[in-house]
Amino acid sequence: MALELPKDKWSGSVQEVVIGATAADGGTRTAAVTVGGETTMPFVHFEAETPNRPVLALEIKDFRPNDWSTLLLDVWGEATNDPGAWAKAAEEAGADLLLLSLSLTDPEGNPNTPEAAVKAAKAVLEGSGLPLMVYGPGQAEVDNELLVPVANACQGERIVLGICEDKNYRTLVATAMANGHLVVGRAPMDVNLSKQLNILIKDAGLPLDRVLMDPTTGALGYGIEYGFSVMERLRLAALRGDAMTQSPMSVNVGFETWKTKESKVGDDVPETWGDWEERAISWETITAITLIEAGADIVILRHPESLKRVRAAIDNLITAPELS
Amino acid sequence: MAISGIEIYKMLPKTNCKDCGFPTCMAFALKLAAKQVELSACPHVSEEAKAQLAASSEPPVRLITLESDGHKLEVGNEVVLFRHEKTFYNKPGFFFLVKDSEEPAAITARVKEIDAFAVNYVGIDLTVDGFAVKSEGEGAALAAAVEAVRAGTKRPLILIGDDPQVLSAGLGKLDGEKTLIATATPENWEAMTDLAVAHKASLVVTAGSLDELAELTPKIKEKGLPNLVLDPQVSNFNDGVVKNTILRRMALAKNFRPFGFPIIAYPYKAGVPEVEIALATQAITKYAGFIVLENFAPETFYGLLVLRENIYTDPQKPIQVQPGVYEINQPSPEAPVMVTTNFSITYFSVANEIESSGLPGFLLVADAEGMSVLTAWAAGNFDAEQIAKDVKRFGVEEKISHKSIILPGHVAVLSGELEEELPGWEIKVGPREAVDLPAYLKQVA
Numbered sequence: 135m136a137l138e139l140p141k142d143k144w145s146g147s148v149q150e151v152v153i154g155a156t157a158a159d160g161g162t163r164t165a166a167v168t169v170g171g172e173t174t175m176p177f178v179h180f181e182a183e184t185p186n187r188p189v190l191a192l193e194i195k196d197f198r199p200n201d202w203s204t205l206l207l208d209v210w211g212e213a214t215n216d217p218g219a220w221a222k223a224a225e226e227a228g229a230d231l232l233l234l235s236l237s238l239t240d241p242e243g244n245p246n247t248p249e250a251a252v253k254a255a256k257a258v259l260e261g262s263g264l265p266l267m268v269y270g271p272g273q274a275e276v277d278n279e280l281l282v283p284v285a286n287a288c289q290g291e292r293i294v295l296g297i298c299e300d301k302n303y304r305t306l307v308a309t310a311m312a313n314g315h316l317v318v319g320r321a322p323m324d325v326n327l328s329k330q331l332n333i334l335i336k337d338a339g340l341p342l343d344r345v346l347m348d349p350t351t352g353a354l355g356y357g358i359e360y361g362f363s364v365m366e367r368l369r370l371a372a373l374r375g376d377a378m379t380q381s382p383m384s385v386n387v388g389f390e391t392w393k394t395k396e397s398k399v400g401d402d403v404p405e406t407w408g409d410w411e412e413r414a415i416s417w418e419t420i421t422a423i424t425l426i427e428a429g430a431d432i433v434i435l436r437h438p439e440s441l442k443r444v445r446a447a448i449d450n451l452i453t454a455p456e457l458s
Numbered sequence: 459m460a461i462s463g464i465e466i467y468k469m470l471p472k473t474n475c476k477d478c479g480f481p482t483c484m485a486f487a488l489k490l491a492a493k494q495v496e497l498s499a500c501p502h503v504s505e506e507a508k509a510q511l512a513a514s515s516e517p518p519v520r521l522i523t524l525e526s527d528g529h530k531l532e533v534g535n536e537v538v539l540f541r542h543e544k545t546f547y548n549k550p551g552f553f554f555l556v557k558d559s560e561e562p563a564a565i566t567a568r569v570k571e572i573d574a575f576a577v578n579y580v581g582i583d584l585t586v587d588g589f590a591v592k593s594e595g596e597g598a599a600l601a602a603a604v605e606a607v608r609a610g611t612k613r614p615l616i617l618i619g620d621d622p623q624v625l626s627a628g629l630g631k632l633d634g635e636k637t638l639i640a641t642a643t644p645e646n647w648e649a650m651t652d653l654a655v656a657h658k659a660s661l662v663v664t665a666g667s668l669d670e671l672a673e674l675t676p677k678i679k680e681k682g683l684p685n686l687v688l689d690p691q692v693s694n695f696n697d698g699v700v701k702n703t704i705l706r707r708m709a710l711a712k713n714f715r716p717f718g719f720p721i722i723a724y725p726y727k728a729g730v731p732e733v734e735i736a737l738a739t740q741a742i743t744k745y746a747g748f749i750v751l752e753n754f755a756p757e758t759f760y761g762l763l764v765l766r767e768n769i770y771t772d773p774q775k776p777i778q779v780q781p782g783v784y785e786i787n788q789p790s791p792e793a794p795v796m797v798t799t800n801f802s803i804t805y806f807s808v809a810n811e812i813e814s815s816g817l818p819g820f821l822l823v824a825d826a827e828g829m830s831v832l833t834a835w836a837a838g839n840f841d842a843e844q845i846a847k848d849v850k851r852f853g854v855e856e857k858i859s860h861k862s863i864i865l866p867g868h869v870a871v872l873s874g875e876l877e878e879e880l881p882g883w884e885i886k887v888g889p890r891e892a893v894d895l896p897a898y899l900k901q902v903a
C-alpha cells in the first residue's frame with residue numbers, strides 16, 4: 135500500500151519581502167535577505183518546499199545598555215560601547231540581519247538626539263554589511279524624532295523602521311515611502327488587530343511587499359502560548375487568502391526573554407532553576423524554536439550562543455526529509 | 459472519514475427512550491458523532507450496529523494510561539491540530555533514560571535525583587513523569603536495572619528493547635503496574651504483542667516507513683492489543699514536523715484508524731544536550747505524547763516543563779492568579795503598593811518587572827475575572843469599587859505604614875472615584891506598561 139499523504143490545499147501564501155539593498159539596488163549591503171513566500175503551514179515539506187528560511191537578527195544598541203543582563207554585557211564585552219564594533223561582532227556571530235534599537239537616553243541620562251541616532255546608524259552600516267532594522271525607544275514622539283533623520287540618512291538601504299502601532303504609524307510609513315524603506319507593525323496578540331494595522335499601513339500608501347508584522351509574543355513562561363497561537367492563526371488566515379494577514383512575521387524573542395527573571399538575574403533565585411547562563415540561553419532558544427514552529431519569519435535574539443543553537447535547528451528544518 | 463450524526467442515527471433503535479440521558483436518539487447520535495459520548499451509554503443498540511459504530515465512536519487519538527504505585531499518566535485523546543481550535547488535553551509525559559549497562563547504585567542515585575526534582579511555576583510543582591529503562595544486554599541485567607530504578611522512584615516506567623524475552627524479565631519486576639514497552643517491529647510484533655497482553659502493558663510500534671507502520675498497527679489491534687503508541691522514527695527537526703503532522707492529520711482529519719494513537723519522541727538520540735532540548739521543544743509543540751530525554755539539568759528541564767504547561771493551557775480559559783496581596787523583594791511597611799488585575803500574564807509581567815527592579819513593593823492583585831487591565835476596565839470588572847473592596851478584603855492597610863496606592867496608567871481615569879472609595883488615601887498613577895515600572899519605582903522611591 136502507499137499512504138495518501140494528508141495534504142491541505144491553500145489558496146494564499148505569505149508575502150515575500152526583501153530587506154536590505156546591495157550596490158546593484160542602490161544600497162551598500164553585502165547581501166539582501168528575503169523572507170516570507172510560504173505556501174504551507176511551517177515546514178510541511180510534503181505539501182511544498184519552504185522558499186525562504188526563517189532568518190535570525192541580533193539586537194544591538196546605540197549606547198551600552200544599563201538595563202541588560204550582565205550575561206549579555208559580558209558576552210559582547212567592549213563592543214557594547216561602540217555600535218559599529220557591536221555590529222561587526224554580531225555579524226561574526228552569524229546573524230542574518232541586525233536590529234539597532236535606539237535608546238531613550240544616553241548613559242548620562244540625557245535625552246537621545248537625532249544626531250546621535252544618525253551617527254549610530256551610520257556606524258552600524260559601516261561596521262557590518264548586513265541588512266538593518268532600526269527601532270525607536272518605543273515612545274511615539276521620540277520614535278518619530280529619531281527615526282525620520284535615520285531614515286533619511288540611510289536612504290536606499292531598504293532598512294526596516296519600527297515599530298508602527300495603531301496610534302503611531304503615519305510618520306514612519308511616510309518616511310519609509312520617501313526613502314525606500316520598510317516598516318514593521320506591531321499589534322497586541324490579536325489576529326484582527328494585526329489585520330487592522332496592516333490595512334492602516336497599506337491605506338497610508340506603503341505597498342505590502344514592504345511591510346512586516348510583529349504579532350507580539352510573550353516569553354516562555356510569560357505568555358508564549360498566546361504568541362504561538364496568534365501566529366498559527368495568522369499563518370492559517372494568510373494561507374486561506376486573507377491578504378491583510380500575509381505579511382511575514384517578526385518576533386522579538388531577545389527582548390521578551392531577557393527581561394524575565396529566569397534570564398536576567400543569577401542571584402536570589404530558587405536553587406531548582408539551576409545554572410544561570412545555561413538557563414538564560416535555553417530560555418531564549420526554547421522561545422525562539424517554539425515560535426519558529428508556529429511560523430516566525432524573523433526572530434530577533436540577543437545572545438550569540440542562542441543564535442547558534444536556533445540556527446542549527448533552522449538549517450535542518452528547511453531541508454525536506456526523506457520519507458522512506 | 460468520520461461517520462455523520464445521520465448515519466449513526468440510522469443504526470440506533472429510534473425509540474427515543476431517553477435511557478442514554480438524551481431526549482432523542484438523534485440528539486445522542488449527534489453527540490456520538492462529535493465524540494462527546496460513548497456508544498455504551500445506549501443500552502439498546504444492536505450487536506451489529508455496535509460493531510459498525512465501534513471504529514467511529516473511538517476517540518481519534520487513543521487514550522493511553524501508564525500507572526504505578528501512586529502515579530498515573532494519561533496521554534492521548536487529542537482532538538485538534540492547533541491548540542486554538544479547542545485545546546491540547548493531555549500533556550506529554552517526560553521520561554528520563556536509564557541504561558541497564560550502568561551500575562545499579564549509579565542508576566538508583568541518578569533516578570532519585572531526577573525523581574525528587576520539583577520546580578515551582580505559577581504555584582504548581584512541576585516534575586518528571588517517569589523513567590525509560592533501556593536494555594543493552596541480557597534479561598537479568600534489565601531486571602536488575604528495573605529493581606535499581608524502583609529503589610529510586612515509584613513513577614511509571616517505559617522498558618525499551620527489541621527482544622521480548624529480555625523485556626519479559628524486566629516486566630516480571632513490575633507486577634500490577636501499567637507499563638509501556640518498546641518496541642514492536644514488523645519482525646518481532648507477534649511475540650511483543652503477546653508479552654504486552656500478558657502484562658497489561660501498552661506497546662510502542664515502529665516500522666521502516668509510515669506505510670509499513672500503517673500496516674502493522676491494525677495487525678496488533680487484531681491480535682487483541684488496542685493500547686499502542688507510534689514511533690515514527692524521528693531523528694531530526696524536519697522529519698519531526700513532517701512525520702508527526704502526517705500522523706496527527708491522518709488521525710484527526712481523515713479518521714485514519716491505524717494512526718489513531720499517541721506519538722513517542724526520543725530527543726535523547728541527538729546525543730548532544732542542546733540539540734536534545736531543541737528537539738524536545740519541537741516535540742512539545744508538534745504532537746508528541748511521550749518524550750524521552752537523557753541529559754538531566756535543572757536549568758534546561760525547567761524550561762521544557764514550563765513550555766509544556768504553556769502549550770497545554772486551555773486557550774479558551776484566561777489563566778488567573780489568586781487575587782490577594784503579593785509581597786515582592788521583602789517589602790517593609792514603607793514600600794509602595796501597586797494594583798493590577800488577576801489575568802496571569804498581566805500579573806506576571808507586573809510582578810516580574812517589580813522583581814527585576816530590585817525594589818521592594820506590595821502588589822495588590824484585584825479580582826478582575828482574569829482579564830487584563832484594559833479589558834477588565836472596559837468590562838466593568840476593574841473599577842474603583844472593586845479595588846477598594848480588595849484593599850479592605852486583603853488587609854492592605856495593616857501591612858503598610860502609609861496610605862497611598864499606585865494605579866496602572868491605563869486606568870488613570872479611576873483616580874477620582876478611588877479617592878472617594880478610599881477616603882484619606884493618596885491615589886498615584888503609575889506607568890501604562892509594566893516594562894516602565896522599574897524606572898517609575900526608582901523615581902518614587
Ligand code: SF4
Binds near residue numbers: 478483484499502
Ligand atoms: S438510549 Fe438508545 S434508544 Fe434510547 S434514546 Fe438513547 S439512543 Fe435512543
